[in-house]
Amino acid sequence: MTDPFGRTIDYLRISVTDRCNERCLYCMPEGYKGWAQKADHLSADQIVDIAAAAARIGFRKFRLTGGEPLIRADFLKIAQGIGALPGLHSLGVSTNGLLLAPMAADLARAGVRAVNVSLDALDPEAYRKLTGGDFAKVRAGIEAALAEGLMVKLNCVLLRGINEDQYRPLIRFAADHGTPLRFIELMPLSSTDVLTEANFLSVFELRARLHAESLLEPLADYRPGHGPARYWRDQATGAYLGFIGAITTGDFCANCNKLRLTADGKIRPCLGRHGELDLKTVLAAGSDLGELLAQAIAQKPEDHEFTQNYQPARPMTAIGG
Numbered sequence: 001m002t003d004p005f006g007r008t009i010d011y012l013r014i015s016v017t018d019r020c021n022e023r024c025l026y027c028m029p030e031g032y033k034g035w036a037q038k039a040d041h042l043s044a045d046q047i048v049d050i051a052a053a054a055a056r057i058g059f060r061k062f063r064l065t066g067g068e069p070l071i072r073a074d075f076l077k078i079a080q081g082i083g084a085l086p087g088l089h090s091l092g093v094s095t096n097g098l099l100l101a102p103m104a105a106d107l108a109r110a111g112v113r114a115v116n117v118s119l120d121a122l123d124p125e126a127y128r129k130l131t132g133g134d135f136a137k138v139r140a141g142i143e144a145a146l147a148e149g150l151m152v153k154l155n156c157v158l159l160r161g162i163n164e165d166q167y168r169p170l171i172r173f174a175a176d177h178g179t180p181l182r183f184i185e186l187m188p189l190s191s192t193d194v195l196t197e198a199n200f201l202s203v204f205e206l207r208a209r210l211h212a213e214s215l216l217e218p219l220a221d222y223r224p225g226h227g228p229a230r231y232w233r234d235q236a237t238g239a240y241l242g243f244i245g246a247i248t249t250g251d252f253c254a255n256c257n258k259l260r261l262t263a264d265g266k267i268r269p270c271l272g273r274h275g276e277l278d279l280k281t282v283l284a285a286g287s288d289l290g291e292l293l294a295q296a297i298a299q300k301p302e303d304h305e306f307t308q309n310y311q312p313a314r315p316m317t318a319i320g321g
Contacts, residue, residue, distance in 0.1 A: 001058050003300040011061040011226050011258040012054050014047060015320025016078055018263050020068040022096050022131040026157055026186055040264045044074040046283055048081030050261060053289035060089035061226050065320045070099040076110050083111020090114060098133055100141025104148045114151040117142055121166040122173055130163060146177060153225060154181045160201040175237035182229045182242035187306055203245035228252060246306055253303040259296055260320050267296045268319060272304025
């Protein structure tokens with residue numbers, strides 16, 4: 001299906017929980033306990049039913065996110081259900097990697113083919129300060145996923161003055177493991193004051209800095225996934241580097257191909273705008289899910305509002321990464 005701007009919409013990102021076992025401040029504000037207010041997550045069967053309805057109208061790419069999706073007890077049931085859908089092109093998972101090592105084999109058997117791992121630092125102490133997590137477990141998860149033949153991509157959020165000394169070590173790590181590394185501009189997705197001039201680093205500035213140290217070769221046709229990253233190859237290490245610049249890339253939304261499903265059953269046409277449609281009421285009424293998904297596609301805006309003093313109504317962990 002196409003949206004009002006001629007973009008083919010065939011990618012559904014599904015948040016299965018707003019809970020997480022890390023505390024990255026750019027995603028989850030300090031003190032956030034949204035899940036404690038009401039138990040309103042979709043069931044595993046409901047999530048698979050929504051994915052099946054999406055597949056019937058042309059969605060072929062699905063990604064399971066959170067929060068941290070792997071902490072959900074019935075996560076494998078969800079993955080298996082979506083992995084068995086006819087016409088499926090790809091099923092991926094976005095994770096912080098803490099629980100990935102013991103689950104990698106089960107994920108592969110369930111039909112998961114790609115894993116994106118959030119990795120903002122390699123130094124264990126720096127990683128702990130940024131996330132509250134254990135880098136050793138994340139590294140074990142990355143290596144277990146690769147051993148199972150899963151496509152692994154690494155995601156690093158750019159934080160000026162906080163993790164800048166980690167970018168070159170991350171590039172070497174990505175090259176050594178054969179994993180694309182994506183640098184992501186900080187977005188105002190937990191609270192407005194998360195994004196400041198002091199901590200914002202653009203992908204353009206970083207790319208110029210890296211290019212001055214080691215030539216970067218643009219890879220216009222390289223697309224290891226279905227997202228908005230634009231790739232270069234670092235000639236010194238051979239690493240494939242993606243840059244996701246939602247704030248500073250003028251045509252960032254030109255090829256957007258996705259909808260988002262929140263853990264509490266809302267369809268969100270755009271990450272950077274507030275509009276949502278309630279799928280839970282449609283599920284309860286037994287109405288046509290495909291019709292509401294088509295409505296969401298018809299309401300998809302041309303671009304986000306991040307550069308227009310966007311005020312997040314709820315944090316990234318409640319929307320889905």
